[in-house]
Amino acid sequence: MALVSDGAFIADEWRRLADEESLPGAGKVIVSLGRVASALADSRHAAVGVYVANTADPKALADFLPRLALVDIAFPAFTDGRGFSLARLLRRQGYAGELRASGRLAPDQYLHAIGCGFDAIEIPDDLAAHHGEANWGKALDARSLSYQRGVAAGRSILERRRKASHAKPSLVEILAPRLAPLDLDHRLRLAREVIPGRIVFTTSFGIEDQLVTHSIFTQGLEIDVVTIDTGRLFEETIALWEKTEARYARRIHAAYSQALPLADYVAEHGVNGFYRSVENRKACCHIRKVEPLSRLLAGATAWVTGLRADQSQAREGVALIELDAERRLVKLNPLADYTREAIVAATEEFSVPVNELHEKGFLSIGCAPCTRALEPGESERAGRWWWEEDEKKECGLHVGPDGRLTRGPAPEGSQ
Template structure:
């Protein structure tokens, strides 16, 4: 996969809605195209679009083993609604067992380094296995989720996994996605209605408070600039970015 494909995709995708972005990406990106879902509201809208259009895009989740019961319930509801299994990738047991043995079952609370190590074992390494051999990766990142994510591009070349990374909802806002999921009766996590706007592992997620950004409930005991799990960051520990002109919010 050549980085120049990013330059071809960016201007062509920007003026389109999600459905047409995904269709065009599927046409132009050869080989495996993988969408990773955490069953958040934006991921549910992307999954709905892929499945109702019948696009040849794999859908998979990183099951960390620490997700909320409500997330597992939504996983089952989604499979039932669309009559499609959603694949799962799990942590390798040996490093996970070693981490728990050394730091304890909730040792990620003790330091940023421990938390990032846990995220690496439960998310980052499994993602690398999932994306091995893929040509493209679809995510649910949105620019308005946090200040750091506001700096990423709709289409990027991911040097770590050596593929095109597509963030097709980057310029959508949360209210627009909520309205779409309601209009089309897309199943969503019941925790959203309880203030859990960004949902990850249960021990590392709380409801947000009035006035907080939607990712404030993730790893709330850490400084804001450090709050990424490692899936969407470069070697410097911050979200990857590429100079680009973003489209206006649909």
């Protein structure tokens, strides 16, 4: 079988399983409608698709659509167009995953398939040899003005459909229920298998971040582990940075504040001007943390954090996976539903190096001038910017301009 997408033959990353075949240990699988529920429940798979007849009832798919990465519709004959109608119905129901047409289709039907919502066409090898890749490309180039690239709307129908099929809301919806029952190691592994492109984990060397770092390094996952050196870190944090690199034999690269904006800030407000007002403190955080973070995340498709929902009132709504609409990327919080007690137990079990300051009452650790040890009965993040009264104190890494955690639907045109 040959797979056609965007007018060219491409490699097929999916494996179609017959009903008598066992589910493999990993990978992208396409199963029959009768097996789709069990396949979706099997957390070993990076993504699950379903193949259906062109006579399938869309209602039978409705419960599965948010979690299906692909729907493969059969075309038993060149003259049978019922698959086109089914594709239109699925798109009208809001399905944003990949739609594939499989069968004896010809280049003459390509534009109509795209208009109905299909992203790819799978054809038998004999048809691929007969028509050839060039004919599919010509069919795509022959589209009318409304199908052409660069028209007033900004994208062709094909480009809009391909964009919708890879939209991050769909990816979040697919991953969220599959991540929930997994432990940290399996959550990170699944995310790396499913999320394309560069994934970045930013560590501040707190106990949560150390556990995530341990999981990434010991599993050998292709996730960049980076940090932000604000220039005001505790000596204990610097020592842990070095100790962590030695333990895992991996370098943790850092981003630093830009010299000129920092010099201007100190010249205007003084070296510790952040104590004088919330505005001054947030400006300092922006220069020392937020701007360097934007450079670390440049070109990334996903950002991994050590956020927990029970760390503070401001973070109680943190989800395992969500959209950072401000930065237009997927944000994975694999410890969102962990308690501090569970994390402490895990670091002890695996002998993960942790910051010595934790034993001195510093449960949340930031810059040295802005962090103090907790008093009995105080909340976990009460020692951060303790001179401020706001209970929802954040440095700006995880909030938007409105002061709220950055999450929600992706902006129009985001990817």
